[in-house]
Amino acid sequence: MISIALDAMGSDDRPAPEVEAAVIASNKFDVNILLVGDEVHLTKLLNEINGDKSKIKIIHAPEALDMSDHIQEARQKKQNTMRVGMELVKNGEAQAFVTAGNTGMAMYFAKKVFGDIKGVIRPCLCAIFPVKNGRCVVLDIGANAECRPEFLVQFAQMGSIYAKCMLDCNEPKVGLLSNGEEEGKGNNLVRETYPLLKDNIDNFIGNVEGKELFGGEVDVVVTDGFTGNVLLKSTEAVAKLIVNVLRKNLMATLRTKIGALLAKPAFGSLRKMLDPAEIGAAPLLGIDGLVFVGHGRSDTRAMVSSVLIAKQAIEANLLESLRISISDTL
Amino acid sequence: MISIALDAMGSDDRPAPEVEAAVIASNKFDVNILLVGDEVHLTKLLNEINGDKSKIKIIHAPEALDMSDHIQEARQKKQNTMRVGMELVKNGEAQAFVTAGNTGMAMYFAKKVFGDIKGVIRPCLCAIFPVKNGRCVVLDIGANAECRPEFLVQFAQMGSIYAKCMLDCNEPKVGLLSNGEEEGKGNNLVRETYPLLKDNIDNFIGNVEGKELFGGEVDVVVTDGFTGNVLLKSTEAVAKLIVNVLRKNLMATLRTKIGALLAKPAFGSLRKMLDPAEIGAAPLLGIDGLVFVGHGRSDTRAMVSSVLIAKQAIEANLLESLRISISDTL
Numbered sequence: 001m002i003s004i005a006l007d008a009m010g011s012d013d014r015p016a017p018e019v020e021a022a023v024i025a026s027n028k029f030d031v032n033i034l035l036v037g038d039e040v041h042l043t044k045l046l047n048e049i050n051g052d053k054s055k056i057k058i059i060h061a062p063e064a065l066d067m068s069d070h071i072q073e074a075r076q077k078k079q080n081t082m083r084v085g086m087e088l089v090k091n092g093e094a095q096a097f098v099t100a101g102n103t104g105m106a107m108y109f110a111k112k113v114f115g116d117i118k119g120v121i122r123p124c125l126c127a128i129f130p131v132k133n134g135r136c137v138v139l140d141i142g143a144n145a146e147c148r149p150e151f152l153v154q155f156a157q158m159g160s161i162y163a164k165c166m167l168d169c170n171e172p173k174v175g176l177l178s179n180g181e182e183e184g185k186g187n188n189l190v191r192e193t194y195p196l197l198k199d200n201i202d203n204f205i206g207n208v209e210g211k212e213l214f215g216g217e218v219d220v221v222v223t224d225g226f227t228g229n230v231l232l233k234s235t236e237a238v239a240k241l242i243v244n245v246l247r248k249n250l251m252a253t254l255r256t257k258i259g260a261l262l263a264k265p266a267f268g269s270l271r272k273m274l275d276p277a278e279i280g281a282a283p284l285l286g287i288d289g290l291v292f293v294g295h296g297r298s299d300t301r302a303m304v305s306s307v308l309i310a311k312q313a314i315e316a317n318l319l320e321s322l323r324i325s326i327s328d329t330l
Numbered sequence: 331m332i333s334i335a336l337d338a339m340g341s342d343d344r345p346a347p348e349v350e351a352a353v354i355a356s357n358k359f360d361v362n363i364l365l366v367g368d369e370v371h372l373t374k375l376l377n378e379i380n381g382d383k384s385k386i387k388i389i390h391a392p393e394a395l396d397m398s399d400h401i402q403e404a405r406q407k408k409q410n411t412m413r414v415g416m417e418l419v420k421n422g423e424a425q426a427f428v429t430a431g432n433t434g435m436a437m438y439f440a441k442k443v444f445g446d447i448k449g450v451i452r453p454c455l456c457a458i459f460p461v462k463n464g465r466c467v468v469l470d471i472g473a474n475a476e477c478r479p480e481f482l483v484q485f486a487q488m489g490s491i492y493a494k495c496m497l498d499c500n501e502p503k504v505g506l507l508s509n510g511e512e513e514g515k516g517n518n519l520v521r522e523t524y525p526l527l528k529d530n531i532d533n534f535i536g537n538v539e540g541k542e543l544f545g546g547e548v549d550v551v552v553t554d555g556f557t558g559n560v561l562l563k564s565t566e567a568v569a570k571l572i573v574n575v576l577r578k579n580l581m582a583t584l585r586t587k588i589g590a591l592l593a594k595p596a597f598g599s600l601r602k603m604l605d606p607a608e609i610g611a612a613p614l615l616g617i618d619g620l621v622f623v624g625h626g627r628s629d630t631r632a633m634v635s636s637v638l639i640a641k642q643a644i645e646a647n648l649l650e651s652l653r654i655s656i657s658d659t660l
Contacts, residue, residue: 128537132571141510145517179472187475187556210564212611214571227557229509234540234561241462241544242572243602249596256596263589266579273575319560 001032004310005085005094008037009064010101013296018100019045021303022071026055028304029311034094036061036085042269059084065105065297074105082106086113089289096290098281098312100298104241106291107284114289117319119326122151123286124225125293126159127232128167130273132216137163137172137221139285141228149193152176152222153272154326156201159220161325166309172219174201177227182207189224194307197222200329241318277302280309282320290319331363334640335415338367338393340431341628348430349375351633356385357640358634362425365414366391375512389414393434397626404435406467412436415445421451426620426640430628437473437614443570444619447649449656452481453616453624454555456489457562458497460603462546467493467502469615470555471562477554479523482506484656486531487549488615491655495646498638502549504531505538512537519554528553528660539564565595569604607632610639613648620649 006022008015015037022033023046035042039060046053059162061084063077074080082101090113091229099106103125116123124140137159144151156174163172176197178186183194185207197204205218212218214235215322223231250260260267272278277299281292288314313319336352338345345367352363353376365372367391374385388542393407404410418424418605420443429436433455446453454470467489474481486487486504495500506527508516513524515537527534527549535548542548544565553561580590590597602608607629611622620643624636 036467132574145509177560179475179563181558187554190556207377210560210567214567221558224517226509227519227560230507230540230553230557230561233509233565234543235564237540237544238565238568239572242569242600242604246596246600249599251591252596256593259589259593259596261589263580263593266582266586266589268575269579270572270576274572301624307427 001030001033002311002314003034003094004307005034005036005059005088005097007081007085007097007099007101008035008042009232010080010099010294011303012063012296013299015042015045017298017300018050018156019299019301021307022056023049023051023053024300025113025304025307027052029308031055031307031311032057033307034088036064036081036088037064050082051094051143059088060320061085065101067102068300069105071321074108082109083113083115086110086289086291090114091290093094094253095314098292098294098310100281100294100296100303100306103142103293106293110287110289110291111263113171117288117326119330120286121154122147123284124155125282126162126285127282128279129213129235130279131214136213136216136218137167137169138213138228138231140225141220141232142225144225146226147189149189149196151247152189152193152224153196153200154286155206155222157325157329158322159222160201161321162283162285162318163219165318167320169205169219173217174204174220174222175212175218176207176220176325177213177223177231178207178209180207181209209273243274270329277305281306281312285322288319290314331360332641332644333362333424334428334637335364335366335389335418336637337411337415337427337429338365338372338630339411340429340624341633343463343625343629344394345372345375347628347630347633350379350630351637352386353379353381353383354630355473355637357382359638360501361385361641362387363637364389364415364418365528366411366418367394368392373645389418389423391415395431397432401438412439413443416440416619416621420444420506423473423642426622428622428624428636430611430624430626430633430636433472434624440614440619440621441615443506444617447618447653447656449660450616451484453614454488455612456492457612457616458609459542459543460609464546465497465550466543466546467497468543468551468553468558470553470560471558472555474555476556477519479519479526482519482523482552482554483526483530485552485617486527486534486550487655487659488652489552490531491651492613492648493549495648495651496642497549499549501533502548502550503535504532504550505535505542505548507543507551507561508537508539509555510537511539521571529561557571573604578649607635611636613643618649620644639649
């Protein structure tokens with residue numbers, strides 16, 4: 001039976017969403033959950049929740065990382081939940097680790113505990129964007145602010161494997177994020193990467209812009225970690241601004257309030273599209289172990305969906321597929 | 331009296347929006363419009379429109395640039411509307427040039443016709459973003475895919491002058507776009523630029539992300555032209571996706587259709603916020619002449635507002651302010 005190590009201390013509202021998600025997910029998906037955090041506290045919380053808890057085991061980790069922690073402080077916390085949880089996977093007690101904590105920290109400890117998949121030049125962070133009629137894998141979104149062209153070729157390779165294993169995408173179309181669609185457009189990195197992608201990646205469709213990404217015309221978009229991070233955060237921010245302006249306007253008068261009430265189902269589908277719970281967690285790609293990082297503002301539903309994604313990755317043999325794909329190109 | 335040269339052949343639907351805008355703007359703002367395009371065609375179109383056309387003068391330019399034109403093709407079109415229009419400004423017959431054509435082309439011809447303001451290392455493109463409770467000047471959004479730190483310091487300087495002259499912002503707060511707020515975050519360019527901005531720019535508030543930009547916490551955001559272009563296009567694309575999903579959902583059932591009808595005023599303000607006509611044209615900064623480039627999908631209203639922005643820039647002495655600011659730092 002599948003076992004998943006779940007960081008109880010990752011989300012902004014920790015550990016309530018994680019504890020509730022452990023109960024729901026262990027039953028709904030029939031998986032063992034190793035819930036990692038302070039034993040006394042978690043036991044107390046679990047006791048307050050109804051439901052079958054037979055598939056949950058609490059693993060004691062007395063320390064929790066904070067979003068504001070720097071590497072120096074994190075290093076001091078030897079028994080933090082991320083490290084302890086990843087060790088469970090490393091030792092074979094679980095097959096994947098799930099957290100809603102700081103992505104940079106997760107990458108730091110993942111590199112320490114698992115190391116890289118043999119042949120990977122740089123592991124990276126990926127995000128799954130909601131786009132027209134589907135999803136798009138974007139990577140790197142923050143691990144490598146400076147990249148060399150060969151990094152992006154591997155990102156394309158790993159992103160394609162992810163799309164195949166996890167997004168039911170048989171022949172993922174790969175695009176290179178640029179400031180213009182034509183070959184020759186881009187900064188130095190993009191112009192040097194283009195011919196390498198053309199030679200090495202099946203289904204490379206060339207440079208893409210926001211239009212193609214959000215228009216659902218591409219399944220995998222590669223970029224350096226600086227640009228990817230700006231892309232992720234700015235599009236999140238603009239979506240939030242639009243939703244907030246709309247909400248404020250809808251509450252402005254009685255007429256619009258009634259309209260909003262009637263139109264509620266329409267807003268529901270929009271909310272669903274932008275909901276981190278619908279997207280779930282994203283993997284650290286290139287790490288020699290399955291680690292999934294969810295959004296910090298994950299609620300119980302989001303944590304449950306993150307556990308599901310980890311389970312699907314285990315069942316789809318994601319890690320082994322990545323290892324094989326990388327070793328084939330060595 | 332102020333005279334503005336207006337490219338009749340810039341917008342996607344050219345020349346109808348431009349011709350209509352010439353009639354409206356010349357009367358509404360009491361400015362002379364030099365309408366640049368094919369004389370026979372424009373005369374015919376003008377004759378079909380009602381209204382006082384006494385302040386409009388058609389300037390013949392037989393060739394029009396196309397969005398798909400490359401520099402090579404554009405160069406062949408010696409008498410294109412952009413070049414002819416800019417020459418009018420250069421010769422003192424008009425004080426500013428307005429176009430809704432290709433921004434890259436406008437930059438190319440502006441450099442040829444006007445050259446750079448003395449002391450400017452690189453002119454740049456700027457965009458005015460709608461943000462929470464206001465506007466934010468973002469530059470460079472595409473002229474310089476590769477930048478050096480000193481370019482960004484000048485972008486900050488020019489963006490601040492623009493915000494002061496045009497956005498009624500007395501002490502514009504300047505941010506450096508990065509993948510994290512703390513000093514030390516960023517790619518090499520950002521980490522090298524940070525100390526220069528700290529030393530040279532009043533009101534430098536440090537690194538910013540999408541959150542601060544769209545949250546309205548900063549008035550000027552500087553970045554390299556590659557990242558700025560990705561930012562502009564991806565946030566436009568995500569806004570479009572959200573609006574389209576919402577529109578589709580609202581039209582899905584009778585109930586939501588009625589709701590949408592009642593809630594119409596609320597959508598109106600959102601549309602207004604995202605409307606290029608509300609934002610109007612953006613200037614080429616660092617060019618030794620006033621050139622404003624509007625969105626390609628400008629309609630008549632957008633063209634009218636672009637003319638207004640050019641008029642305001644003339645009245646605010648934008649060009650002279652830029653010249654003085656740059657020469658002060660030489």
